[in-house]
Amino acid sequence: MLTIDTTRKISFNRLISNGDLVIVYERHDNMKAVTVSEGSVLQNRFGVFKHSDWIGKSFGSKVFSNKGGFVYLLAPTPELWTLVLSHRTQILYIADISFVVMYLEIVPGCVVLESGTGSGSLSTSLARAVAPKGHVYTFDFHEQRAGSARDDFERIGLSSLVTVGLRDIQGEGFPEEFVGLADAVFLDLPQPWLAIPSAAKMLRHDGTLCSFSPCIEQVQRSCETLQSNFTDIRTFEVLLRTYEVREVKTESSEINGNGGSNVSLPCKRRHGSDGANVVSYPNSSVMARPCGEARGHTGYLTFARLQCLS
Amino acid sequence: MSSTENINKSSSRITWEGCSVLLDINDGDRLVFARLSPAAKLKIGNKNCSLQPLIGCPFGTVFQLDTSDSDGPFLSPFQPKGDVNNTDEIKDGHFQAESKDDQPNSESKDNRSLIDNNTAQSLTGEDIEDMRRQGAKGNEIIEALIANSATFDKKTSFSQEKYRLKKQKKYAPRVLIRRPVARSICEAYFKKYPLKIGFLRVDTLSLLLSMANVSSNSDILVVDMVGGLLTGAVAERLGGTGFVCNSYLGQTPHSMDIVRIFNLSDEICKRIVRSSISDLLSPKESRPQNPKQDVGSVESQSIDQMSVSVSMEEASHSPENGISDIGAENTTFPALKAYKATKAGEKASQEILDSWKENGFSSLIIAAPDLDTWTVVRDLLPLLSNSAPFAIYHQYLQPLATCMHNLQLEKMAIGLQITEPWLREYQVLPSRTHPHMQMSAFGGYILSGTKICSS
Numbered sequence: 001m002l003t004i005d006t007t008r009k010i011s012f013n014r015l016i017s018n019g020d021l022v023i024v025y026e027r028h029d030n031m032k033a034v035t036v037s038e039g040s041v042l043q044n045r046f047g048v049f050k051h052s053d054w055i056g057k058s059f060g061s062k063v064f065s066n067k068g069g070f071v072y073l074l075a076p077t078p079e080l081w082t083l084v085l086s087h088r089t090q091i092l093y094i095a096d097i098s099f100v101v102m103y104l105e106i107v108p109g110c111v112v113l114e115s116g117t118g119s120g121s122l123s124t125s126l127a128r129a130v131a132p133k134g135h136v137y138t139f140d141f142h143e144q145r146a147g148s149a150r151d152d153f154e155r156i157g158l159s160s161l162v163t164v165g166l167r168d169i170q171g172e173g174f175p176e177e178f179v180g181l182a183d184a185v186f187l188d189l190p191q192p193w194l195a196i197p198s199a200a201k202m203l204r205h206d207g208t209l210c211s212f213s214p215c216i217e218q219v220q221r222s223c224e225t226l227q228s229n230f231t232d233i234r235t236f237e238v239l240l241r242t243y244e245v246r247e248v249k250t251e252s253s254e255i256n257g258n259g260g261s262n263v264s265l266p267c268k269r270r271h272g273s274d275g276a277n278v279v280s281y282p283n284s285s286v287m288a289r290p291c292g293e294a295r296g297h298t299g300y301l302t303f304a305r306l307q308c309l310s
Numbered sequence: 311m312s313s314t315e316n317i318n319k320s321s322s323r324i325t326w327e328g329c330s331v332l333l334d335i336n337d338g339d340r341l342v343f344a345r346l347s348p349a350a351k352l353k354i355g356n357k358n359c360s361l362q363p364l365i366g367c368p369f370g371t372v373f374q375l376d377t378s379d380s381d382g383p384f385l386s387p388f389q390p391k392g393d394v395n396n397t398d399e400i401k402d403g404h405f406q407a408e409s410k411d412d413q414p415n416s417e418s419k420d421n422r423s424l425i426d427n428n429t430a431q432s433l434t435g436e437d438i439e440d441m442r443r444q445g446a447k448g449n450e451i452i453e454a455l456i457a458n459s460a461t462f463d464k465k466t467s468f469s470q471e472k473y474r475l476k477k478q479k480k481y482a483p484r485v486l487i488r489r490p491v492a493r494s495i496c497e498a499y500f501k502k503y504p505l506k507i508g509f510l511r512v513d514t515l516s517l518l519l520s521m522a523n524v525s526s527n528s529d530i531l532v533v534d535m536v537g538g539l540l541t542g543a544v545a546e547r548l549g550g551t552g553f554v555c556n557s558y559l560g561q562t563p564h565s566m567d568i569v570r571i572f573n574l575s576d577e578i579c580k581r582i583v584r585s586s587i588s589d590l591l592s593p594k595e596s597r598p599q600n601p602k603q604d605v606g607s608v609e610s611q612s613i614d615q616m617s618v619s620v621s622m623e624e625a626s627h628s629p630e631n632g633i634s635d636i637g638a639e640n641t642t643f644p645a646l647k648a649y650k651a652t653k654a655g656e657k658a659s660q661e662i663l664d665s666w667k668e669n670g671f672s673s674l675i676i677a678a679p680d681l682d683t684w685t686v687v688r689d690l691l692p693l694l695s696n697s698a699p700f701a702i703y704h705q706y707l708q709p710l711a712t713c714m715h716n717l718q719l720e721k722m723a724i725g726l727q728i729t730e731p732w733l734r735e736y737q738v739l740p741s742r743t744h745p746h747m748q749m750s751a752f753g754g755y756i757l758s759g760t761k762i763c764s765s
Binding site: 059095109206240 | 491523548698708714734762
């Protein structure tokens with residue numbers, strides 16, 4: 001997914017080959033991750049797509065089924081992966097993810113600790129931000145979930161950047177081997193305040209912490225715990241509003257008392273005049289409005305910085 | 311300075327001579343970008359103090375202005391835990407958590423007996439000046455003010471803290487050294503000088519970087535008319551790999567002075583190059599016969615560090631500013647020249663240009679409020695590899711709507727979406743948790759999508 005290996009980065013000359021992970025795009029709200037395998041087919045409502053037809057095509061190509069239906073084949077990115085991954089837990093989405101990465105000041109080379117791993121949605125973006133030389137250590141106490149996440153990171157080619165550990169961070173804290181080594185710690189736990197003292201020990205000087213909690217009561221307790229070792233404690237909520245864009249045909253009408261002046265208007269009288277005195281002028285313009293439904297709440301993001309005791 | 315040394319320094323958590331810092335004075339009342347040198351001076355109120363003590367300190371250290379020394383005011387490290395008088399300090403304008411049994415409701419005091427007749431304080435300005443001349447520390451003056459306030463004891467504990475904070479800001483101002491990174495630089499500009507960065511809010515900037523899949527080893531094409539903030543933020547994420555190509559329409563590159571505020575290593579600076587859009591669009595074979603006069607690197611054409619900091623200062627003169635009323639404030643960097651940041655933004659070599667024409671860019675980010683969005687996108691999109699993502703920022707919705715519509719009609723991209731981020735900060739305190747009373751109501755719009763193969 002990431003261009004750790006520069007020969008695999010997207011380019012005019014990089015073609016889809018056997019074994020590549022592609023994102024099959026039907027519509028913006030209907031995508032699927034598929035690993036290209038020469039003898040396989042993809043079947044969906046548009047028909048049957050042979051993988052062998054895909055090999056040798058450029059990423060971003062439109063490919064057709066036996067029935068003439070089509071999909072697009074895209075190169076995977078962490079954003080697309082977030083839209084197609086299998087939900088084993090509630091996941092973080094792009095607005096929270098982007099804000100977390102920027103606010104934790106994660107840059108290439110950083111060491112980041114995360115718990116829980118969940119479905120690994122955030123982990124892929126953390127991996128992108130620390131690449132090529134940093135590392136993400138992510139922990140989950142659920143054995144099957146940790147295993148599935150490990151398989152996913154392998155599949156999307158991130159295993160050199162992300163290590164999944166099976167551990168109850170709330171109960172046991174982070175492993176001692178990371179004391180004083182983490183540039184940033186991210187917590188998505190039901191009782192984050194239990195893990196905060198351990199997180200403080202893991203952080204480097206001036207290191208940053210973020211705790212994601214859906215409920216304000218969790219935030220309240222986390223902030224109380226943070227007071228003892230952290231500074232710059234700030235809580236945010238970040239949401240996205242999306243817009244729909246349409247070309248709308250409108251008609252404007254005018255009393256035709258003064259016909260001569262209308263000649264200068266660029267609009268043709270496509271509909272003609274349907275009354276003796278009224279002429280309608282079809283018009284079209286591109287309009288935007290917010291979509292009617294949106295995610296109203298994901299969680300609160302509490303950030304803090306390890307206090308400097310020089 | 312060797313380049314290995316430089317790389318280590320750019321990720322360093324300790325300041326060094328010549329490093330760029332963000333000075334956060336009195337909890338964000340003033341924000342000053344400065345370059346540390348023994349000769350650099352910071353004016354706080356009417357006091358000029360050297361920035362020398364800040365060199366070699368960990369980022370995150372708080373300094374307090376000490377006026378008690380006869381040699382003049384100086385900045386000394388402040389220990390948040392050690393000072394008895396200030397243990398209950400206020401962070402970010404919030405009161406620290408109090409013990410559970412000290413809930414606001416249990417407080418019996420209220421403000422019914424407070425009368426605003428300006429007689430509560432019995433110390434005069436002259437008395438305070440006398441104390442200062444005798445070497446009283448800022449904290450001692452604050453204690454004296456409290457002791458001589460007829461109404462202090464009648465205040466609730468919250469307003470007592472507010473009073474203390476107000477006096478602390480005036481008589482013992484504090485300076486926090488922050489690391490200048492994309493987050494802090496964007497926040498500082500958004501707060502004090504948003505026009506310069508096209509009102510690009512930090513959450514919007516973070517979305518642009520995600521949506522354009524900015525990752526190491528990528529070649530990112532940008533049109534940055536937000537002072538170099540976007541270019542710097544992209545370069546920071548590339549970490550010395552790949553390239554960020556800052557492109558411009560016409561002959562004159564856009565200003566990139568914000569790039570120099572980041573402590574980018576030589577390795578990272580080398581990865582920031584410039585090219586005119588016409589050079590990018592010219593066919594690969596045709597080498598320009600008479601290379602245009604390249605206006606060149608940041609330092610030759612842009613405003614220097616000092617004026618950047620001065621413009622921030624101008625913007626910080628707000629009524630809330632605790633000390634601006636004392637006198638004009640300024641920061642001077644006499645030794646600036648000796649610590650000039652490495653050149654960023656060299657002209658892209660023909661070799662690199664050719665490789666981009668051969669392979670395509672990995673993604674595109676545009677933050678160009680003054681250019682026609684659709685025509686720029688129409689021209690630049692073909693330079694991207696197929697399946698490359700792009701993100702376009704604008705303060706206004708209509709140019710993005712038109713651009714999105716045209717991209718759909720021309721079948722140039724899929725996954726098109728216009729989004730507007732919404733960011734709300736909360737005050738979290740025992741029994742007093744609520745959203746901030748003031749918030750930024752607008753952080754800009756983003757059009758994002760993925761380029762597809764032209765059929």
